[in-house]
Amino acid sequence: MKVIKLEDIIGTDNEVKGENWTSRRLVLNDVGMGYSVHDTVIKAGTETHIWYQNHLESVYCIEGEGEVETLADNKVHPISANTLYALDKNDEHLLRAKTDMRMVCVFKPALTGREIHDENGVYPLVEA
Ligand code: 9YT
Numbered sequence: 086m087k088v089i090k091l092e093d094i095i096g097t098d099n100e101v102k103g104e105n106w107t108s109r110r111l112v113l114n115d116v117g118m119g120y121s122v123h124d125t126v127i128k129a130g131t132e133t134h135i136w137y138q139n140h141l142e143s144v145y146c147i148e149g150e151g152e153v154e155t156l157a158d159n160k161v162h163p164i165s166a167n168t169l170y171a172l173d174k175n176d177e178h179l180l181r182a183k184t185d186m187r188m189v190c191v192f193k194p195a196l197t198g199r200e201i202h203d204e205n206g207v208y209p210l211v212e213a
Pocket of ligand 1: 108125188
């Protein structure tokens, strides 16, 4: 069994920073579980265009407030603490954070650890 503490990830290579988020990668591909688990903080006031074409992701919000707009149907889903959204159809979406949002993310298949933005279908919204 493994015990992994967030404080042991912060400041290491497994703390990966994107433009709008910081992802602390707790369990990665090398552990051999078939999925990865991340503790991600999304920055307040940001909008991120995300489309994981090669992964399924569940996202459980444990702190903060924002919304997800799914682009296939333009539905806006309010997201706040104790709410999970599951991208079961590799859904392309916009994630908007009103406040900092802390999310526990599970990816299948597992990320290897270095993925940010364009690799693996994450595309940041380019501001005009
Ligand atoms: C919620 C979300 O997908 N944020 C982007 C970062 C991603 N969760 C990651 O790499 O941990």
